Amino acid sequence: MDTTYLVEISGLILGAMLLLLGGGVWIGVTLLICGFIAMQFAPAGIQIGAAMATNAWSGSASWSLAALPLFIWMGEILYRTRLSDEMFRGLSPWLNWLPGRLIHVNVLGCGLFGAVSGSSAATTAMVAKITLPELRKRGYDETISLGSLAGAGTLGFLVPPSIPMIVYAVAANVSIIQMFMAGLVPAVIVMALYMGAIIVWSLMNPDKSPARAPKTSFANKLRETLNLIPLALLILTVFSALMLGWATATECAAWGVLGALVIAAWQKALTWKSFVESVMGATRMTAMVMLILTGAGYMSIAMGYTGIPNALAAWVDSFHLSPYALIAVLTLMYVLLGCAIDGLSMIVLTTVVVLPMIQQAGFDLIWFGIFLVLMVEMAQITPPVGFNLFVLQTMSGRDSLTVARAALPFFFLLLATVAILTIFPDIVMFLPKMAFPG
Structure with missing residues (x-):
């Protein structure tokens, strides 16, 4: 088909998608409907119903996706333990010497809990339920407390195991293990930037930090740190x-679930009620993700039959953008998308169209996966649909715009991370290439 005609069809499908999403239709159902619309422009002879059934089965029967509900369940189990309380007690004695002191617990705590959660909203809620009351009680500035929590909560997506990483790996047909490895160094960079920003803020606003807590003995610090051993x-x-x-x-996800159950039992937090609640929470989240993936898979097949992704890639290529210019355009596009839809939907909605462009520009798909996860992190703290903003709005009693303003500096730090990783892509690819040479 003519490229211009295909671009016009893609505009029609995009318009239908925006109309459905604006009308409150579920993301997964919206994708299925848009896939059905795209199928109307596919070559004759393709059976629409058979294509949907085949895609729904092949997509949900993926062995790689079996890790998804298990990692979600692991996070749900640990969410119902005393982990966040013990994490605060274990970290806080070691941070009194740093400018900003206990605010750094938000960053380190989210980094630690993100490594067993896989969810940004769960990470934010888990850490916030302990640190927000403690920081407020000790007189810490609420703006920096909320902002650091909103920003650091996004580490639940960048620190493996990450639900968006698994979803992207399946959609892009890349290794989940390599995606996990690629996220480690960027996660450390983000944490370092956050902690550096807190230090600078504290030095510039000494009147907004409470007096240093009394010194404690080294033995007492070690005793409190023992709380971190299970995690x-x-x-x-x-x-x-x-x-x-x-x-x-x-297999690691299965062992993680077993470990989470052991920790919950050891803390006497494993009751029949908490067990059922964790199973139902994981089931709801998994069902939502699988519906979105099924819809995205069907739409991907439909778009592939029409040739729209390749046509769009050729259309963008006609502008002769440099690789850096392409990343800048995609960054702007994802920031705008993050204002309208959640991060997980951003991944499944755009990969079918964007991946051909990325491959044509010479970017590695693993690297682009980390770029996309950072975009998803930004969406978590972008009003009006940023989930971390909703979590902190509920837990702090402040409106979402107040939380969003507090999170704005951390949004720009994520943008700075994107710039660093774009200029120095080997930062992302170092561990995957070391583990899987060639």
Whole structure:
């Protein structure tokens, strides 16, 4: 078909999608409807119903996706333990010497819990339920407390295991383990930038930081740090097996669930009620993700039959954008999308169209996956639909715009991370290439 004609069809499908989303139709159902519309422009002889049934089965029967409900369940179990309380007690004694002091617990705590959660909203809620009351009680500035929590909560997507990483890996047909490895160094960079920003803010606003807490003995610090041992052992066991190739991502997720159940039982937080609640929470989240993936898969097949992704890629290529200019355009596009839809939907909605462009520009798909996860992180703190903003609005009693203003500096730090990783892509690819040479 003519490229211009296909671009016009894609505009029609996009318009239908915006109309459906604006009308409150579920993302998964919207994708199925748009896939059906796209099928009307496919070559004759293709059976629409058979294509949908085949795609729904092949997509949901993927062994790689088996890790998804298990990692979600692991996070749901740990969410119902005393982990966040013990994490605060274990980290806080070591941070009194840093400018900003206990605000750094938000960043380190979200980094640690993100390693067993896979969810940004769950990470934010888990850490906030302990640190917000404690920081408020000790006189810390609420703006920096809320902003650092909103920003650091997004680490639940960048620190493996990450639900968006698994979804992207399946959609782009790349290795989940390599995606997990690629996210480690960028996660450390983001945490370093956040903590650096807190230090600078504290030095510039000394009147907004409470007096330093009394010094405690080294033995007492070690005693409090023992609270972190269960979490540290779980993270170390799961990810050592994953990174050393002893187990697949799905097997590691299963061991992670077992470890989470052991921790919950050891803390006497594992009751029949909490067990059922964790199963139902994981089931709801998994069902939502699988519906979105089914709709996205059907739309991808429909778009592939029409040739729209290649036509759009050729259309963008006709502008002769440099690789950096392409990334700048995509960054702007994803920031705008983040104002309208959630991060997970951004991934499944755009990969079918964007991946041909990315490959044509010479970017590695693993690198682009990390770029996309950072875009999803920005969406988490972008009004009006940023989930982290809703979580902190509920937990702090402030409106979402107040939380969004507090999170704005951390939004720009994520943009700075994108710039760093674009200029120095080997930062992302170092660990995957080291583990999988060639």
